[in-house]
Amino acid sequence: MIGRLLFLLALCLPLWGQAQHPRMMYGDTSRVGVPYSKDPHVVNFKGRYLMYHSIPPKKGDEASGWNIGIAESKDLVNWTKAGEITPAPGADYEKKGLCAPGALVKDGQVHLFYQTYGNGKNDAICHAVSDDGVHFKRNPTNPIFHPSGDWTCGRAIDAEVCEFKGRYFLYFATRDKDYDIQMQGVAVAPANTGFNREDWTQAADSSILYPVYPWEGKCIEGASIAKKDGKLFMFYAGAYNNAPQQIGVAESEDGIVWKRLSKEPFLRNGKPGEWNSSESGHPHLFTDLDGRTYLFYQGNNDNGKTWYITQEEVFWKDGKPYLK
Template identity: 80%
Template sequence: MTMMIQAQVGRMMYGDTSRIGIPHSKDPHVVNFKGRYLMYYSIPPLKNEPQSGWNIGIAESHDLINWTKVGEITPVAGAEYEKKGLCAPGALVRDGVVHLFYQTYGNREKDAICHATSEDGINFKRNPTNPIFRPTGDWNCGRAIDAEVCEFKGKYYLYFASRDKDFKIQLQGVAVAPKNSSFNREDWKQACDAPILYPELGWEKDCIEGASIVKKGKKLFMFYAGAYNNAPQQIGVAESKDGIHWKRVFTEPFVANGKPGEWNSSESGHPHLFHDLDGRTYLFYQGNNDNGKTWYITNEEVFWKKGKPYLKR
């Protein structure tokens, strides 16, 4: 069973209740695939089976507002790397196939990025080289989470979050692969031995994570989450001409947490900027008002003027 509430007319508010009996959906990522929208998102361990770990839910829609759950992605038998859990999906469609990039969960410094493919968007086949990526270098602890993959200037860029050696500060890194890549482990090369974005602004506190990338003109725009969950986490925007060097578009949050009593007063977090086939863009993000007891996913259309995004509110 899933729950959807309407905070206002026409507004998407999606919460998966199937795991713990109350709405709990995080880390959205949406694709337009074979005549429908598919949303991949993180779901918590089963209420009475904590060993089931975090997994991935799948919902479908035809209007980006009303969503119905159609599947789950759970640890596959024999895959030791994901047996404790998998979550934070990112996806792209190439040649009629959904390529899903996701992280393992529950392994601290050893969590890494994995890859799977599907011809129907629901049943996935694991990449035999999984995990496909973990970072190296003194600037990080070896962990990679929150994968986002996009094609840019003849290469694929894999954006990921890691932490510093003390496991305190969340940072952004990037790896690259050839355009003809099968996304196997041997194809990914770390693009630089340093973070590409790290917390600097007061509202970002100790964390930048959940990068979502969209190409507009000759630039890439990164919508990212600043601060850890419920700190409150809020959404910022950065831009890049080469996919590696980034500068912030705004110094204040693009989407802030809500006011006391509003549905997202605890946070507005983990963004996904969905670029639809008609060119329109929609910002999906998670929020709650009870410090993480529940989690809903919503979206808002993003508009562009003079090369910068804005919301009509």
């Protein structure tokens, strides 16, 4: 009898471990009938986690454009759809689409920063605010930011906004004049900002992070920021989608000058046959209220026919992040 019990226990232990530590795999199926969610950003708001992410045009209705999906969770693993953000009536600037959300909680509200989509070089960053995290009111000064100068084509996408040393920093991806190389830029606003267009000043007339290593290809995008020990850490996506896109990390003491932590990716794409063999991309480094940090990112193994979002906890040692 004891031998049989030990045998059954040996069978159950691996399953118990999986139940306790399941891999999050989320993909919205409402738009195209298969899992398809990209560009995650998570906040802890009023007792639940909210994840904002990009969802594709509806199947058979390309004119519906890219929009923003909202999912909710109690445990960062199991997610259910909570809503969508579609073009607002009368907001012509976003009528072709909106996506790539970035969010922050400030004064009991969720502030959402997102890009317009479908306008090429004229795509820009917009802002909206919500009391419940699901229904948003647009900023009347939208779009609130696009870059200028000889170094950029003028496009701004993939917004990430954080407070640091008494100012708000807006990180964005843009392209060069030839619309070939994707790179990072930054703008700043004062601490008392309402995030209106007139509050933002471009903080550098050049790229603050430009692709240089082979794995970064021609693209650095999807910046996400964590604050640790008086520094900023930028988790970023290197290379265009499915090139494969992989995730790197850089650090900064002032929010403008950045230094990579490594010449190699922090998180690589998966091996052939794994769920993320085509890429591990577009990171979001979520810092929970208890200080623990989680890396959300997108991946697929079919060159973009489907897209899943997952997460894993990031740990820190000697001021540097690592994965177990």
